[in-house]
Amino acid sequence: MKKPVLALLATAVAAAMTLTACGGAATSSTSEQKGNELEGLTGVFGAKDFSEQFILSHITSQVLNAHGAETTTNTSVVGSANVRTAFETGQFAGYWEYTGTSWITYNKQTTPLKDKNEMFEAVKEADAKKGIAWLDPAPLNNTYAFAIREDKAKELNIKSLSDVAKLPASEQTFCMESEFSTRDDGWPGLQKEYGLSPEAKVSMLDTGVIYTATQKGQDCNFGEVFETDGRIAALKLTVMEDDKQFFPIYQGALTIKADVLAKYPAIADVMAKVSPKLTTEVMQQLNAKADVDGDDPDEIAKAWLESEGLI
Amino acid sequence: MTAQATRDVSTAFGTASNRRGKYFSFKRFGTPIVIAVALLTLFLWISSLSLDSIELRTLNWAYLQDRTFEHLRLTVVASAIVAAIAIPAGIALSRVHSKAVHAVVFGIANVGQSTPAIGLVILLAIVWKLGFEVALVGLVAYSVLPVLRNTLVGLEQVDSSLTEAARGMGMRPFQVLTRIELPLAIPVIVAGLRTALVFCVGVATVATFINAGGLGDMIVNGLKLQRWPVLITGAVVVSCIALTIDWLAGLAEDLLKPKGI
Numbered sequence: 001m002k003k004p005v006l007a008l009l010a011t012a013v014a015a016a017m018t019l020t021a022c023g024g025a026a027t028s029s030t031s032e033q034k035g036n037e038l039e040g041l042t043g044v045f046g047a048k049d050f051s052e053q054f055i056l057s058h059i060t061s062q063v064l065n066a067h068g069a070e071t072t073t074n075t076s077v078v079g080s081a082n083v084r085t086a087f088e089t090g091q092f093a094g095y096w097e098y099t100g101t102s103w104i105t106y107n108k109q110t111t112p113l114k115d116k117n118e119m120f121e122a123v124k125e126a127d128a129k130k131g132i133a134w135l136d137p138a139p140l141n142n143t144y145a146f147a148i149r150e151d152k153a154k155e156l157n158i159k160s161l162s163d164v165a166k167l168p169a170s171e172q173t174f175c176m177e178s179e180f181s182t183r184d185d186g187w188p189g190l191q192k193e194y195g196l197s198p199e200a201k202v203s204m205l206d207t208g209v210i211y212t213a214t215q216k217g218q219d220c221n222f223g224e225v226f227e228t229d230g231r232i233a234a235l236k237l238t239v240m241e242d243d244k245q246f247f248p249i250y251q252g253a254l255t256i257k258a259d260v261l262a263k264y265p266a267i268a269d270v271m272a273k274v275s276p277k278l279t280t281e282v283m284q285q286l287n288a289k290a291d292v293d294g295d296d297p298d299e300i301a302k303a304w305l306e307s308e309g310l311i
Numbered sequence: 312m313t314a315q316a317t318r319d320v321s322t323a324f325g326t327a328s329n330r331r332g333k334y335f336s337f338k339r340f341g342t343p344i345v346i347a348v349a350l351l352t353l354f355l356w357i358s359s360l361s362l363d364s365i366e367l368r369t370l371n372w373a374y375l376q377d378r379t380f381e382h383l384r385l386t387v388v389a390s391a392i393v394a395a396i397a398i399p400a401g402i403a404l405s406r407v408h409s410k411a412v413h414a415v416v417f418g419i420a421n422v423g424q425s426t427p428a429i430g431l432v433i434l435l436a437i438v439w440k441l442g443f444e445v446a447l448v449g450l451v452a453y454s455v456l457p458v459l460r461n462t463l464v465g466l467e468q469v470d471s472s473l474t475e476a477a478r479g480m481g482m483r484p485f486q487v488l489t490r491i492e493l494p495l496a497i498p499v500i501v502a503g504l505r506t507a508l509v510f511c512v513g514v515a516t517v518a519t520f521i522n523a524g525g526l527g528d529m530i531v532n533g534l535k536l537q538r539w540p541v542l543i544t545g546a547v548v549v550s551c552i553a554l555t556i557d558w559l560a561g562l563a564e565d566l567l568k569p570k571g572i
Contacts, residue, residue, distance in 0.1 A: 081537035178519065178528055179535040182368045203441060204528065206520035212437045219441045219522070 034311060037266040039068035043093025046083050047075045050207065051290035051297060052142065052228055052252075052283060056096040058301035059274065060254060066311040067270050075297070080179075081105065087255065088130070094256035097134075098142055099123045100248030102255075104185050112185070112248030116141070119249050133261045135271050137253035138278035144180065144247045146222040147237035149215060160241035164222065165194045172200040175213045176224035185248055187224075193246045211235055228280050230288025252278070274310060315457070316464040319502040342558040346551045353547050357540055366538050369529055379548065381524035385443070385515040386556070389450035390508045397455050397507075398500065401462025402488070420459050423452035428514045436521040446515070446523035453514050454507035461503025465496030494569045501567055505560035512553040526552075 041064065047057035057073045064071050074092065077083045084106060086092050099119045103109050107126045113119040116137075124134040146161065156171065158164055164172065180186040181204055190196065203219050214223030215235040222240070225232055232239060254271055261267055286304060289295045305311040362370055369375075397420075404416055432449035439445055469492045477487045519527030526549045533542025 079535040079537065081535070085537070175522075178532050182365050182532050182536060184364055188368070203522040204519065205436075205441065205522055206433060209433060209436055209441070209521060213441060 033068070034066045036068040038064055038264055038270065041069035041071065041260075041264045041267070043071050043260065044074045044091065045071055046077060046086055046092035046095040047073065048080050048083050048095075049075075049078045050226075051230075052226075052287050053096060054297035055286050055290060055301050056252065056254075056278075058298050059305060060094070060096070060271070062301055062305055063270060063274055063310055064267065066305075067266070069264075073298075087257075088132070090257070093260055094254055096252050097255045098250035098252055099137065100143065100185070100250040102127060104248060105183075110184065114245055114249075116249045116251055120251060120253070127255070128258065131258045133256050133258040135254045135256065135261075135268055136275055137251040138275040140228055140252045140278050140280045140283045141249055142226050142228045142252055142280075142283070143242075143250045144186070145225055145227050145239045145242065146174070147214060147225045147232055147239045148222050149217050150236045150238045152217060152221060153238045153240075158240065160243040161190075161194050161246070162243050164240055165196050169197040169199045171221055172197045173203070173220040174200060174222045174224070175203045175205050175210045175220035177207050177210065178204045180224050190246055193244055211237075228283040228287055229291065230284050230286070231291050233284065234288055234292040252283075274305075274308075277308060315506075316460050316499070316503075319461055319499050319506075320464060320468055322502070339562075342554055346554050346558075349547060350551055353544060357544060360540055362540065363538075365536055366540055369532055369538075369541050370544060375529075375544070375548070378524060378526050378528055378545075379552070381518075382512070382515050382526045382549070382552065385446055385450060385518055385523065385525055386508065386511040386552075389447050389454065389511045389515070390504065392447065392451050393454045393458055393507050393511075394504060396451070397458035397503075398462050401459050401500075402466065402493075404459070404463050405466040416459070417456075420456040424454075424456040426452070428453050429517045429520065432517055432521055441522045443518075443523050445521055446518035446525075449517070450511050450514055454510045457506040457510070458500070458503040461499050461506075462496070465499030465503075466492055468499070469495045497567050497569070498564060501560065501564040505557060505564065508556050508560055509553050512549065512556055516549060 045057045045061045047053035054073075054075045057075060061071045061073045071093065077086055080101060083092070083095055084097070087095055099116070100112055102123045103112060103119065103126070107123070109126075113122055120134070120137055127134060146164070148156075148158075153159070156163075156167060158167065174187075176187060181202065182188075187202065191198070191200070201220070203213070205213060210223045210225065211229075211231045212235075213219050214221075214225070214237060223237070225237070225239070227239065231237075253275070256267065286300055289300045290297050302311070357370060400416065404413060407413070428449055431452060432446060435445045435448060473491055473495070474487055477491045478484075482490065515525050516527035516530060518525040519531050526545050529541055529545030530549070533539065533545055
């Protein structure tokens with residue numbers, strides 16, 4: 001072959017090989033079939049932009065597919081509100097949402113309910129008016145928390161956020177994401193409720209950077225973390241207790257379009273076998289596999305479902 | 312010569328000097344008028360909305376001023392550092408004829424520009440520390456290439472008969488550089504600086520991820536919480552800053568052009 005053509009061909013082959021390596025996790029892997037009651041169900045299950053959501057989305061898609069459905073996952077949308085919009089406009093068939101988020105952000109309520117069952121029922125009712133169904137929640141509570149490195153916590157002798165408020169202003173340094181710093185149920189409310197120092201130094205970082213910054217302790221003592229995150233234990237951080245119960249309850253549950261659920265009521269039965277097993281501790285372990293060990297969420301979901309005998 | 316640098320050379324020497332009389336032509340004011348209209352429209356629109364508590368936290372003068380100032384500080388300081396590094400490097404490189412050295416230096420500059428700025432900045436934040444200096448390093452790495460390349464190209468395209476004549480007149484190499492080569496290369500170098508400045512304005516939006524502030528804060532907030540007024544304000548203000556800086560640099564380019572070009 002002539003030289004230019006050969007060179008072009010070689011480049012094309014190399015490019016094609018590189019691109020196949022980037023194959024996205026859009027389709028979920030399935031194991032043995034467990035039943036056929038969801039045959040005909042198709043759709044995309046969305047996820048917010050963190051590992052727990054990726055794992056939950058894959059778990060949902062895989063377990064439904066094991067019962068005859070043909071669903072896929074989309075884990076590339078950024079920002080909670082954007083995922084909710086994609087869901088409301090029908091791009092997603094469903095995704096895992098948290099009771100607190102729906103209550104405060106989407107239903108624009110300002111006071112969270114302290115009892116988790118009351119919270120769930122209120123949210124279920126409010127969203128039902130929008131044609132959104134909430135399946136029974138999992139025990140996991142992915143609420144905000146502030147963590148500090150273990151040794152520093154012992155040194156300062158603090159266990160709860162009230163203790164933190166009593167610290168001198170120089171020790172009250174916080175790292176948080178920009179979303180948390182402007183949310184009504186975030187930093188402004190927290191600062192007021194606990195009387196945290198108005199001179200507290202606040203650093204705004206990308207979510208992932210918060211964990212390493214908190215562990216280093218250079219720029220901030222306290223980092224805004226999530227209760228179910230696997231990195232808390234892995235990085236030897238300890239969580240400050242929310243003794244005034246400021247942070248709303250964020251129980252995770254699968255939200256799904258009401259008409260989809262009406263057409264395939266078996267979804268609720270299938271998920272009822274999965275959700276009760278997802279406790280905060282289990283979620284922390286699964287999250288740690290993704291964030292600490294670097295495993296693929298699709299694989300983590302598959303391994304867990306297989307170990308529980310669900311697929 | 313790369314395509315961009317070639318284009319810079321032709322535009323720098325193609326447009327007639329606006330020095331005499333036509334300096335403040337209508338065309339000169341086109342861009343500032345567009346910027347002013349855009350900002351005015353934005354202001355009027357935001358004033359007409361009723362903003363909720365989340366939006367009010369970011370859509371107020373104090374916040375906007377702070378973020379804009381941080382953004383400008385990052386841009387200007389980064390560009391100054393880039394100029395201080397890349398122009399001397401370009402001059403030095405034009406004196407060295409080894410292809411290997413050219414390749415290595417340009418390789419490094421290329422890596423700086425092709426590495427995704429956000430990845431570089433976050434990696435540095437994890438390995439080093441957070442804040443202004445780290446964001447600066449990211450910005451400088453990103454903007455070095457255009458200035459370096461333009462300096463080199465600007466010096467290379469100086470007519471060799473001119474430098475020979477200068478040396479024939481008894482000028483020392485340093486004098487040839489400062490009195491002949493640099494003035495003739497300035498239009499192209501400033502064009503490169505103009506590019507670097509505009510790059511810096513855009514990439515400085517990434518500084519928000521490592522606590523270096525800037526208008527990226529507004530954009531990320533607006534996006535994650537789906538508050539469109541916040542997002543649009545951030546984006547429009549950044550764009551207007553980029554246009555303003557580009558216009559000012561264009562002004563400087565014309566001012567610094569030696570007479571007779």
